Amino acid sequence: MFSWLKRKPKQVDELKKDKQPNLNSSEKSNDLSVYIEDGKAIAERITETINAPTIIGSDISGIMNDTLQHIDVQIQLAVSTIIQTTVLEDYVYPAVTLLNEQPETVRDIDLAALEENKSNLVTALNSFGVNIQSIAATVGPTETLFEIVPAVGVRIAKIVNLKEDISLTLNAPGISIIAPIPGKGTIGISIPNKVRQTVYIRSLIETELSSSDNMELPISLGKRSDNTDYIADLTALPHLLVAGATGQGKSVGINAIIVSLLYRKHPSELKFVMIDTKQVELVAYEPIANYFLAKLPTGKSAIVTDATKAIDTLGALCLEMDNRYELLKDASVRNIKDYHRKAENDSRDYRHKDLPYIVLIIEEFADLMIRSGREVEMPLTRLAQTGRVVGIHLIISTQHPSSDVITANLKANFLGRISFKVTSKINSRTILDVNGAETLLGNGDMLIAINNEVQRIQCAYISNAEVDKVVESIANQQGYPTAYLLPETDTSGWNDATINLRYRDKMFNDCARLVVQMQSGSTSNIQRRFNLGYNKAGRIMDQLEAAGIVGPAYGSNPREVYYKTELEIESFLQSLK
Template sequence: MATKSKKTSAKASKNGKKKIDGKGWKQEKDERIDWQKLARDERTWKIVGAVSLLASIFLFIAFTSYFFTWREDQSVVFSRGIGILFDGDRSVSNLLGRLGAYISHFFVHKCFGIASLLLCTFFFVVGVNLLFSRKVFSIWRNLKYVTLGLLVLSVSLAYVFGSGNDQFPFGGGVGSMISNSLKGALGTVGTGALLVLLAAGYFIWQFNPAFNLPERKKAAPPVLEQSTEEEEEEEEEQEEEDDAKLFIPVTKGNKLKPGDQVLNIEEPEEEGSMHDLQMVEREEEQEDEEEIGDEALTMEKEIVNDLFHRHDQLEVNDIPFHTLPVTPDPDPEPEPLPPVTPRTFTSGLELEIKTVPDAEPAEDGVDKVIENLPPYEPTLDLRDYKYPGLELLETHGSEKIIQDPAELETNKNQIIATLRNYSIEIQKISATVGPTVTLYEIVPAAGVRISRIKNLEDDIALSLAALGIRIIAPIPGKGTIGIEVPNVKKTVVSMKTLLASEKFQHNTFSLPIAIGKKIDNDNYIVDLASMPHLLMAGATGQGKSVGLNAILVSLLYKKHPSQMKFVLIDPKKVELSVYRHIEKHFLAKLPGEEEAIITDTKKVVHTLNALCIEMDNRYDLLKEAGARNIKEYNEKFVKRKLNPQKGHQYLPFIVLVIDEFADLIMTAGKEVEMPIARLAQLARAIGIHLIIATQRPSVNIITGTIKANFPARIAFKVSSKIDSRTILDTGGAEQLIGKGDMLISHNGEVTRLQCAFVDTPEVEEVVDCISGQRGYPQAFLLPEYVDEKELEGKDFDSADRDSLFGDAARLIVQNQVGSTSLLQRRMKLGYNRAGRLMDQLEAAGIVGPNQGSKSRDVLIKTEMELQERLDMLG
């Protein structure tokens, strides 16, 4: 038995096998060198460049030394030939020894003579180009010049200086042979004429000199002629691209943003006046709303896109690529502000108005709306895509804030009188007029408790006979108490004004959204990626759908289809249906679905779980890339540091929009809440952001799990203070006046805004502008999700294989890696389906059994063998 065991062990060692756990045998894997990958490695080319550069220096020293030592070394080389390299007893005078003497004798004496020095230039150009990754001169063009130069120069030198055993071989053996043949055929004179013609042609071809006759005009200024090589460049363009390394400097032009200027005019108080009402009004600067696609910008984009297209043909691990600089023109100098005279009302109080006049419209070409050029080449998939123009939107009403001095004076007097009725004195009062509400700021007298004023909210509302009085005690960051009073005449905030503003056009946000204007008339533009999720709630008809449209239109105006995708869920079936026409540009859906707008509750559950699978797959990609978030990952992918053959790809942002969340919770419950909570907890880093709207902000709809992961919240008018606290964790939303009046909680601050208004026809115009352009062949496909409940109790049947069985088998055989995670990433599958596919592949004999944390062995090595196995399985 011992002898048999030893024989078995020896046989196993001979066959290259090893024993595992004393039970089975496993074939050791042969380590193979990937020559194709090695040839693409940048380090390989640098090594080749260094060797080539050293070869040029070696040849130059050897040839130069030969010019002075050829007589001493010639006899030795003639007598021994190549054997001189191995003869240690022989000594030579060449600076590079026996090898230098032999190589010099071969090239100079036997081949091309002095013209052999041209070989040094060829190796020098190759070495510098590859070692320093910088094109000094075209390798292919230099090769042609060297080849023709060797022939023409060697024959010419042999013809002029002749040849003989005792003479220096100026033309070398090749030159002397060709020269003697030409002399025999054409004679001495004919050969000389031919060589002069060839030398002149070679000189003109290489240097292209300009032959200009002197002009006879007396007063003509000198004209500088520039030599061109048009025909030559067209013929050699393809050869130059083979070894060209393209570098474009990165330069960014930043456009200065002028700050708001407020003119403060202080007037002396009249005697007997107790309070001054200072009204502060800030008006939006009128931006120049010229179209984005002017001719100069279009030409610049085409140049950059063409360069991107050329760069796309390079290898994956090539050098990074950047965009051309685009520097906007500076803003014109602001006009000096005109003086503002105080107005005196019947109450005897002076009203000091602080205002900013409308800015003069910018001159043509000075302040044009310029979109940032896309920094990544996947935008070339839709290289002709044009961003929607501002002319598609309408300006609703007048953007100028309407002031009613009588209304301001009346409200001021009522506030002062009401507070005096409760023995509360104030030191100062001022007013800031906004689009829909006016903020009265008061400074109470010393010793007055803030809580006393806060408790008088209903009394002040009664005295002003106004709906929606809201007291902010105190205003964060100020030593004042704010009283928000609705205006009698309200101003509509149009979406066009926000999108044309400087703040929106020239921001660095990943997902910029323009929501509305604050009370001080300042545009409220934030980054959705920093929120990172948004919860919107409010009663029916208070502006939630308009707010959703404002957010979506903002993103459509700023992002390219390759950079962002929408997942739209609309249980009401009518609110988001207008966006169905941009399915092939911006929408994402499940494979096999006809409609990209999800309305069925069952499909909603599948879509949310598919997003969870996409999230897990993206985290796997980030782990392999060593990146912490989508921004770092895409930056590495742009710089060609990630290989697409390993499953890496450019990751677009995904924005999930749910219009009526309460309906989904009522019909699906936990099946919807759990994936929503999981996405809200984890999806921020990989670029998936959620926008959820509901008209029922109750605790059973907006649970604690959801609220904890939605730090940014928007509240439109609600019916009770309880609903306000459910959304914002504070009251105030019940005091809003509706029609877009809203409170937004972001970064721990609650701000009152007037939502931007964008009408349905405007949204349709924007959608038509996008849908009329060339899009992708299909919508962005999410990973396929299979409900595990439908597959419970079903045993594996070899005849009932998965529809993706063949594709999975080819993927495994091509990569020779039996990994379930590989199927998940490359085929966008969930873990359960990928595991089931792997079990089917094992049953079919394509992969080996499970080995724990290690990948399974791939039993089939070639695609031809795989096809035979699939045909046999039927």
């Protein structure tokens, strides 16, 4: 946990100086009355948070106890902001005993077969004119890595070009050549094992929990060819692109990433935004919505399954990102880690707000792109470009890694890429920029490329039953009253009937003058001229349409502008006052 979680949260000191909620009660409750004992105090905090007129304190507890669905959206956000940092100090992390142990019967290494493979490999290389000085073998879970030292004068390129010939000679499909092995003066030739070993996630979690590495978001991915654990820090990647054909281990890999984060992070440190248009892959995490998930204020479920809601959610995340940048600017820091460090050591008030890391997970991105296309790509590109600084990280998964789905704009911002077995070399090059993923063995065999360095990993295995146990252990504890609420947004579905021009954006008049001066109703022009986010610029453009200043959108073309002179628009703006 962050070290500042060890002290009592600031909001608790202000709201409950004498009393603490009974978090040790055996009866779990998410009723707001558990947390709110002084209605007047909480009302003052809500008023301060949303910058609204004073709320009658004596009535606020009753309002909250009815249901959050009937409270104004701004009050919901304020309540969520306050309560999310006042409780769960007694949260208990899931126990590793919930996960399956590696079977005690360790696979016996067939030394005779190993020596035979060594001899066959040396013979095959010699037959192609490649002499070697030495050879050593390391047996991994999926493949055996043979490290060879070529004789003086043998070119590395010659060995690499013999890959297919060696595979044919040894009758071993799916071999890979690492030339040279980073940090060693050897060349690696990996040959698949006849009997593969399953890598259970429990062993990786235990290593992760006992490690002294100071990773912010550690994710347990699997084991390398040399049998060492592969644990990466998501904040260093900082985004992850995952691809693989159906049934090759992609969904298991996503579950392994999620569960490894659940084992290391407190609910106040981490939130997931989950988008699953397939509606079946991420539904298992719905019970922990009030602990680790984030959603729209108007959303019924924390797992987004509708493409339209997905667009709104991405817009809300962009707005959350913009708000976080404002907080970092006020605190005079450059990233979320420095922000939390300063909050711990600096007692000055600079509108500090506890900012959990947010991990966006999209299951089957291709389906979302087919339905929404550019409406999805634009906010995702923004998040990928600038989200890491404020603690927003993306994990996107797809079965169809084509250039139509993984566009150049997206790909340029995803330095971490994972590919399970795919159907063609073209798909392998699309996701990794190199061939090889088409020759993988399936069942969790994967290639991971970080900064163009490719490694072969056997993905950690976690069953659906194990996921359910971990989720249940979290859901049986005291939770927050609601999921973490993202900022209110409405990037789609606006029309003249739903927009009240009495509540125009404060930039409405300036934007109206701009579109008339340029005679072009372009949202991107508004973004560039006034340095606005995609979400806000789109909302203003919808208001301009509702006011009759611009016409409806026609694809990617600018909207028609109905007012032709500055005198006409000024007269109209005066009539709106």
